[in-house]
Amino acid sequence: MAGSAEVLARVSELIGDLKPDDVALLKGLHRLQHEFGYIPKDAIPLLAAQFNTTPAIIFGTIDFYSELRQKPPAENVVSWCSGPACLLKGSGGIRRALEATLGCAMGEASADGKYELQLVQCDGTCQLAPLIRSEGRYIGPLSSSEAIKFARRLKGETEVPVPPAEEGDAAAAEASE
Numbered sequence: 503m504a505g506s507a508e509v510l511a512r513v514s515e516l517i518g519d520l521k522p523d524d525v526a527l528l529k530g531l532h533r534l535q536h537e538f539g540y541i542p543k544d545a546i547p548l549l550a551a552q553f554n555t556t557p558a559i560i561f562g563t564i565d566f567y568s569e570l571r572q573k574p575p576a577e578n579v580v581s582w583c584s585g586p587a588c589l590l591k592g593s594g595g596i597r598r599a600l601e602a603t604l605g606c607a608m609g610e611a612s613a614d615g616k617y618e619l620q621l622v623q624c625d626g627t628c629q630l631a632p633l634i635r636s637e638g639r640y641i642g643p644l645s646s647s648e649a650i651k652f653a654r655r656l657k658g659e660t661e662v663p664v665p666p667a668e669e670g671d672a673a674a675a676e677a678s679e
């Protein structure tokens with residue numbers, strides 16, 4: 503990873519042309535997130551100066567938007583949709599299956615830093631509900647047992663037998679973007 507001086511130089515480049523208003527602040531935060539995968543803590547004072555505000559406001563803004571991160575992402579991030587259509591179709595079971603199989607709670611990374619579960623909002627792809635997102639792909643409709651299978655495959659445990667689907671589980675299908 504680049505050192506702090508390099509990071510700060512790059513942050514300055516990325517936000518230097520932005521005006522001090524709320525819309526530009528969000529634009530700047532998204533630029534940093536895209537560049538680093540998260541908002542580096544060292545960037546906060548620069549952001550506050552550029553947008554003529556306080557570090558507390560910058561932290562508050564990052565906290566408010568779930569897609570903005572304060573920590574580097576794990577090697578494999580699995581996004582779980584918390585939207586109403588997914589919940590109605592059984593996403594709670596998918597969440598529990600992923601947490602148990604990947605060994606991490608929602609919003610956290612596994613102890614080895616390899617897997618992370620991220621809560622995301624509905625983005626309008628409800629025809630695939632209940633779904634997860636992984637490596638830019640939408641995967642759904644997904645049953646709890648299929649979520650276990652997915653997680654085991656992600657961990658390289660491809661030969662582990664998969665429990666049968668429960669009654670009412672939807673058939674799985676994978677859809678590329």
Ligand code: FES
Binds near residue numbers: 629
């Ligand atoms: S509620 Fe999950 S994609 Fe819409």
